[in-house]
Amino acid sequence: MTFKDQIDLSKLPEHIAVIMDGNGRWAKTHGKPRIFGHRNGVKAVREISEGAAEIGIKYLTLYAFSTENWNRPQLEVDALMTLLVSTVRNELKTLNKNSIRLNAIGDLSRLPPKTYKTLMEGIEDTRNNDRMTLTLALNYSARWELTEVVRNVAHDVKQGKLNIADINDSVIQAALTTHDMPDPELMIRTSGEQRISNYLLWQLAYAELYFTDTFWPDFNKEELYKALVDYQGRERRFGQISEQL
Ligand code: FPP
Secondary structure (H helix, E strand, O other), X not given: OOHHHHOOHHHOOOEEEEEOOOHHHXXXXXXXXXXXXXXXXXXXXXXXXXXXXXXXXXXXXXXEEEHHHHHOOHHHHHXXXXXXXXXXXXXXXXXXXXXXXXXXXXXXXXXXXXXXXXXXXXXXXXXXOOOEEEEEEEEEOHHHHHHHHHHHHHHHHHOOOOOXXXXXXXXXXXHOXXXXXXXXOEEEEOOOOOOOOOXXXXXXXXXXXXXXXXXXXXXXXXXXXXXXXXXXXXOOOOOOOHHHO
């Protein structure tokens, strides 16, 4: 029986967040340069997006480039930015065919102009699609996001639009880059690393974490479905005890 057959479609998470890790190490095992790993990583992006949409996941958020990734060799950064442009261009048709809406979170203003422009065009061209929202976290870090939230909330207080006493979970939630999506119930990280790495720190508060040794370019639909079966076998207590659920 495949993992897909074992999934209970009535208990799917609405939102899956992914840290796509291991492209470089995957390339090394093939005796190739790191960019070869990223190119094959794009194939996994396609496969996982398709696999998630196929079973009815509503939101898929992929960590594609962190604020710390600018510190990589310039050649690799340039290659990743170029890859992003070609990927968005090449995948537009498929995204529309499958009614997938492209979205991005992060400090997008720092992206190279061509990357930014192509991304915005992709977002605009797919904005009416409603089967699944595919969000790319680009030049994103949770500390950046939370700093922005504090800045915006403080601004509203200063303008007299908000009382300090009224600042609560919902006010913060509404100021996040993910304000229009539910929090991820499941976070998957590939390549054997077991860290959150500055990813969606507020949103992952109650997420189930799933780690696999598989490098991202080898992560496929069955691996995704395996993660979902594992997730469905867990008891999510949200601070309560089993008997209360
Ligand atoms: C992590 O592997 C991967 C990244 C930092 C970039 C992810 C990018 C892609 C999958 C390709 C482009 C994506 C899109 C959406 C167009 P790593 O380089 O950190 O691998 P390592 O830990 O083995 O060095």
